[in-house]
Amino acid sequence: MRNLSCSFLFIVILGWNGFAAAQQPKKVRRIGILQGASAGSSRSNIDAFRKGLRELGYTEGENIFLAYRYADGDLGRLKNLASELVQLKVDVILAAGTQTTTAAKQATSTIPIVVGGAGDLVGTGLVASLARPGGNITGSTVISPDLSGKRLELLKEVVPKASRVAVLLYPSTGTDWDEVKQTKSAAQSLKVKIQTVEVRDPSEFQAAYAAIKRENANALILIHGSFTNFHRKQLAELGAKSRLPTMCESARWSDDGCLMSYGPDLPYQYRRAAVFVVKILKGTKPADLPVEQPMKFELVINLKTAKQIGLTIPPNVLVRADKVIR
DSSP states (O other): OHHHHHHHHHHHHHHHHHHHHHHSOOOOEEEEEEESSOTTTTHHHHHHHHHHHHHTTOOBTTTEEEEEEEOTTOGGGHHHHHHHHHHTTOSEEEEOSHHHHHHHHHHOSSSOEEEEEESOTTTTTSSSOSSOOOTTEEEEEOOGGGGHHHHHHHHHHHSTTOOEEEEEEOOOSSSHHHHHHHHHHHHHHHTOEEEEEEOSSGGGHHHHHHHHHHTTOSEEEEOOOHHHHHTHHHHHHHHHHTTOOEEESSHHHHHTTOSEEEEEOHHHHHHHHHHHHHHHHTTOOGGGSOOBOOOOEEEEEEHHHHHHTTOOOOHHHHTTOSEEEO
């Protein structure tokens, strides 16, 4: 009888321990999302990141908490926004772009930072090398400067008579100037002159486009950055009104009116960023995760914009497009 009582007691204790364990709340990991643009203009990338997390067993509101911080194109806010995420004691920070990643790095040297897509992480000193990043940063590059020549070539195919091309950018440190440099290098063999136009505030847009027209530029390349990305729809609309064929980096720009875009598939890279984040949450150090280079590229052509500016896209270019907006 005594043995039976002990067995019963053991079962009760075992059952209670199992019940108590079941009642233990799941550990919720905190991920900070730092973006230089707005929530709206970053939506496709962030949606892809969340999808990647779900595929790996992490769902917002269940076992992860996402803290969003958007600079809305005001890059001066990045430092304070990064500090806010550090104060929240997030486990990982997801950053976008060189300037955003720099702000995150300045805010913390201990919290892991995963880059969804940025320029030359090695050249800017953010990582030691792609294979061995060291420090607290890893993720993906976009190698945009390396594609500068290809963008100019595509633009030249669409506008064969183009002899002068304007390049518009927000003047900052980082890879934007590298992109201008490589565009100028490619321009020599294509017999094209490059006009560089800087904008720091939306109030300067009208004057910038007036300067482009005054110099008789035949086409325009818009450099992708946090500031220009936030204002991409306005910049694309001004290009169309000026009847300028525009070339951009990201498909999102073509969706908002840019004539053509050629560059990495950014939503895919943000989906890959989820893999980095989950590995870090499970204990891998960012220093041991090699930085990835883009594997998927896409050419997008907006025929609505082509019609608006009175331009016919050559069939040999149109057939190479991954997506055509009609």
